[in-house]
Amino acid sequence: MxxxxxxxxxxxxxxxxxxxxxxxxxxxxxxxxxxxxxxxxxxxxxxxxxxxxxxxxxxxxxxxxxxxxxxxxxxxxxxxxxxxxxxxxxxxxxxxxxxxxxxxxxxxxxxxxxxxxxxxxxxxxxxxxxxxxxxxxxxxxxxxxxxxxxxxxxxxxxxxxxxxxxxxxxxxxxxxxxxxxxxxEKAFQTIQLRFPSQSSGAFILMRFMAGERSNVVPGEARARLLVPDVKQLELDFKNYLAQYPFLSGEVSTNRQEIRLTLYGRQAHGAYPQDGENAGTYLANFLNQYTFEDDAAAFLELLDTLHTDILAETLGLQYTDSEMGVLTLNVAIMRFNHNGQGQISLGFRYPKGMNLQTVKDQVGQHLGTLHAKLTVQPGGMExxxxxxxxxxxxxxxxxxxxxxxxxxxxxxxxxxxxxxxxxxxxxxxxxxxxxxxxxxxxxxxxxxxxxxxxxxxxxxxxxxxxxx
Structure with a gap:
């Protein structure tokens, strides 16, 4: 029939x-x-x-x-x-x-x-x-x-x-x-990092926001900064975006304050290769400047994880012959000056890998970020x-x-x-x-x-x- x-x-x-x-x-x-x-x-x-x-x-x-x-x-x-x-x-x-x-x-x-x-x-x-x-x-x-x-x-x-x-x-x-x-189906687990978010010096990160859900690749990121030369940073940002045809952005300025918005491509967190992570791209751009304190550690970690969907920089590259590779989605990024910051990492991994190994490896690769690490409820093996x-x-x-x-x-x-x-x-x-x-x-x-x-x-x- x-x-x-x-x-x-x-x-x-x-x-x-x-x-x-x-x-x-x-x-x-x-x-x-x-x-x-x-x-x-x-x-x-x-x-x-x-x-x-x-x-x-x-x-x-x-x-x-x-x-x-x-x-x-x-x-x-x-x-x-x-x-x-x-x-x-x-x-x-x-x-x-x-x-x-x-x-x-x-x-x-x-x-x-x-x-x-x-x-x-x-x-x-x-x-x-x-x-x-x-x-x-x-x-x-x-x-x-x-x-x-x-x-x-x-x-x-x-x-x-x-x-x-x-x-x-x-x-x-x-x-x-x-x-x-x-x-x-691979495991899905979300590891959340929470940390103090202080920023001082010539470049001050007042606010950084990207992502809403642990199972989504962020398609939009925003940052508010105090910088010595807003015109130069605005020019740098436009030149950065010009290198990547799939990115776009917006800029607004007010004296020493500059606000940046970067648009990437949102995608399902299970397939980070299908998206362009706006949050890590914005961090990659900002990490070229001399931030200090927690802001520097925050941007450095995000820059390290930028485009690293196989989690190689975390020592977690792994492949199972039947179920495939481990993948990473940097899903939620928050920084609030004089408040608390957050990074949520969404992992998908095959049999042969386990949550304890993932958690241990993340903990060993935080750099100078003084973060408390927790596993979010609702994950599956x-x-x-x-x-x-x-x-x-x-x-x-x-x-x-x-x-x-x-x-x-x-x-x-x-x-x-x-x-x-x-x-x-x-x-x-x-x-x-x-x-x-x-x-x-x-x-x-x-x-x-x-x-x-x-x-x-x-x-x-x-x-x-x-x-």
């Missing part, structure tokens, strides 16, 4: 429903969080929107602690459940968009919006896959449950709570990656499902059926909810020929791929029920 021909008829309805949830800025909002809404009001609005679709289409559904919504198809009394693990929260929009990030904007065959790639489109294609099963009265022996979380982009506090209440699926997949099957598991085989064949050729499973830098299941893999919804735009401005998904992904999932769910 040509599954894509079957699912193509759902395209207009799917896009209409996808637009509804993209319009909800479901970003973690600490200010509006309460014990009843721990991640803020907007993520709850997004869950409600999905429940309204489930009610419209006649599904069983429920909610756990305003953190997770589940939508279910299949025998109510089935002993086993196949899980589709998704999230409806997104990272902040950031700057640089050509259209409203919180609206599904279709142009030239692409649907743009925050969450179009990560991962509201995949929530919707998963939903429409189980809708297809229901519309066609396809009988299953297991329940299929779409599980929609709201804290994946932060600390993963949602699905553990869901599992406490509802239990774990016997197996499943998370469409929060790329095709084909991703049977292994490497996850690997054997290639011999029938789950891996069945999903691989479902993808091959759509694209016309077999593609072997692989491992990934990214982290998905799949790692929360012993028999869990990442599977779609990004096709390998599409650039990764997750966490970037102008994030998009090709419109045609929406129903292609849906087709793969329909085939996969029917096939999984037979093992």
């Amino acid at each position: 040509n599954w894509h021909e079957q699912t193509k008829v759902y395209e207009a309805a799917l896009i209409k429903d996808l637009d509804k949830i993209i319009r909800i800025p479901s970003v973690l909002e600490v200010k509006s969080s309460t014990p009843q809404m721990p991640f803020g009001v907007d993520v709850v609005r997004a869950l409600t929107a999905m429940e309204e679709l489930a009610m419209r289409d006649g599904f069983r559904f429920g909610r756990v602690d305003n953190m997770v919504t589940w939508i279910e198809y299949g025998p109510k009394d089935a002993a086993e459940t196949v899980g589709i693990l998704t999230h409806i929260d997104v990272v902040p929009a950031g700057d640089g968009w050509d259209s409203n990030p919180f609206q599904a904007n279709v142009r030239a065959g692409k649907l743009y919006g925050r969450g179009a790639a990560d991962m509201k489109s995949d929530v919707m294609t998963s939903y429409y896959a189980i809708k297809y099963l229901k519309d066609h009265a396809i009988e299953l022996k297991r329940k299929v449950r779409l599980i929609i979380g709201t804290d994946e982009e932060n600390q993963w506090r949602d699905l553990p709570k869901y599992f406490e209440v509802e239990g774990k699926p016997v197996m499943g997949f998370s469409p929060d990656g790329t095709f084909p099957v991703i049977n292994g 490497p996850h690997l499902v054997p290639l011999t598991d029938p789950l891996v085989h069945v999903l691989s064949l479902a993808y091959a059926s759509e694209v016309g050729m077999y593609a072997p499973p692989r491992t990934s830098n990214g982290g998905s909810y799949a790692r929360l299941l012993e028999r869990g893999v990442a599977f779609g919804g990004q096709f390998p020929d599409v650039p990764v735009t997750s966490h970037q401005s102008n994030e998009y998904v090709p419109v045609e791929n929406l129903t292609r992904t849906m087709a793969v999932f329909v085939n996969a769910l029917i096939s999984l029920d037979k093992i």
